[in-house]
Amino acid sequence: MISAEQNDRLTRIGPGTPAGALMRRYWQPAALIEELAGERPVVPVRLLGQDLVLFRRADGAYGLLDRDCPHRGADLAFARLEPEGLRCAFHGWLFDTQGRCRDTPAEPEGSALAASVCLRSYPVQVRNGIVFAYLGGGEPPSFPNFDCFVAPDSHSFAFKGFWEANWLQALEVGIDPAHASYLHRFFADDDPAVRYGQQFRAHSSNSALPMTRILREFARPRIDVEHSDFGFRLVARRALGDGTTHVRVTNLVFPHLVVLPLSPEMIISQWHVPVDDRGCYWYAIFTSFGAPVDKDAMRAQRLALYTLPDYKSRRNHANNYGHDPREQRTETYTGMGHDINVHDQWAVESPGPIRDRTRETLGYSDRGVVAYRRLLTEALATEEAGGRQLMVLDPEAACRLGGPGTLDAILPDERWEALWREIDASRRRAAPWAPPGAAD
Secondary structure (H helix, E strand, O other), X not given: OOOHHHHHHHHOOOOOOHHHHHHOOOEEEEEXXXXXXXXXXXEEEEEOOEEEEEXXXXXXXXXXXXXXXXXXXXXXXXXXXXXXXXXXXXXXXXXXXXXXXXXXXXXXOOOOHHHHOEOOEOOEEEEOOEEEEEOOOOOOOOXXXXXXXXXXXXXXXXXXXXXXXXXXXXXXXXXXXXXXHOOOOEOOOOOHHHOOOOOOOOEOEOOOOEHHHHHHHOOOOEXXXXXXXXXXXXXXXXXXXXXXXXXXXXXXXXXXXXXXXXEOOEEEEEEEEXXXXXXEEEEEEEEEOOOOOOHHHHHHHHHOOEEOOOOEEOOOHHHHHHOOHHHHHHOEOOOOOOOHHHHHHHHHHOOOOOOOHHHOOOOHHHHHHHHHHHHHHHHHHHHHHOOOOOOOOOHHHHHHOEEOOOEEEEEEOOOHHHHHHHHHHHHHHXXXXXXXXXXX
C-alpha cells in the first residue's frame, strides 16, 4: 500500500510534474512508421500530456511540432503539407521541421513578422518501425545497442495498442511473472505452428512441453529480482518435479521498457508510453534471432483486434471485453477470448484510469512491482536533486549496452543459472544479423 500523495507522484506525467520531468529525460515512442504511410504523412500525437503534430516531408525529413499554430491556435494536424513543411490552413503560416516560421502570406508585403515567430519543435529518430521523440531539454541520450534497435528490418516488426488507463498500471502487468498462470491460462494446448507470433503459445526451449501447459500446471513461480545497469532482471522459476526447472528471464529497462521472450527465436521489446494521465499506448518491436519475421501474418493477427487509425481494441469495457461465461468454464481462465492482449487490457483498465493504490494488498508475487516502485521513487528524488539518471546514456555507455538477455527454457535444476546465459549467447552467435552480446 502507498499513500494517495505517493500514488500521484508516481503516476502523473504532465508538464511540471515530478514523473513528467523524469519521463522527458528519455526518448519516447511517438508513432509507428506505418501511420505516415499514406498520401499525406501528417499525424496528430498526444504524448506525456502534450498535443503535437508529426509529419514527414517529401525529402524524408521528419518534424515534430506543438500542435497549436502560434498565430491564433488553429490545429496544425489539419495543415497543408508542403515541400518545406506545414502550412496552417487558417492564414497560411508556414513552419519547417525546426518550427521556424518561413512565411506569413496574409501580412503586408515586406513584413518581418515571420522572422520573430518560432513554434517549439522536438528531436525525432526512427528505429525499426517506430518514430521516437525527445520532449526534454538539453542533449538527448544515446540509444543503446539493444537487439530491437540494431536488428535489420527483415527481422523486426513494430505495432502498438491503446489502453484507457495510466501507464504505470500497464507497466506493472509486464513485470508480474505470476499472473500468466491465471490471466493467460488456457485449458487446452494448441499446436504452436498455428499460433505464430502469439505470446505464451510456443514451446519452451529444450522441450516439447507447450508453454500453456507449464503455466497451467505449475502456477507458483519462484521470482528473483536482479538489479542491473539498465534496471533489473526478473527470473521466474517453476520446478517441474523431475529434476528440471522452467526458467523465464525478462527485463525491466528503465523507465518503462519491458524485454521478454516470445518464442525460442523471437523476443518482444515493449514500451508503456503515457499519452496523458489516463491513457497509454503499448509499443512493441518483435525481434527474431532466426528466420525473418512474417510481417504480414503479425500485422493481420493484430488488426483482427485493433482498429485504425487509433489502434483501439474491438474488445473493451463497452462490450465487457467479449466475456463469455461458457468459454470461461471450458476454454480460458478469463472467458475473454484467446488473444492475451485482451486479458492484459482488462487487467490494466478494470481498476479505473488511475488505480487507487491505497486500497491494494501486495504479496510475494508482486516482487517486480515493488522493485520498480522503489526504483521509480529513487529516480524522482535523483531528478529533483539534479543527479544523473539510470539509462540516460552518453554514446560510449550506449555502445557498451547490448541485449538484454531473455530466456524461456526448461533446464536442469542444478545448472540453470549458468545454462540460461549460454543459451542466450548461443542464439546470438547463430543469428544471421550478428546481435551484440547481452548486458549484465
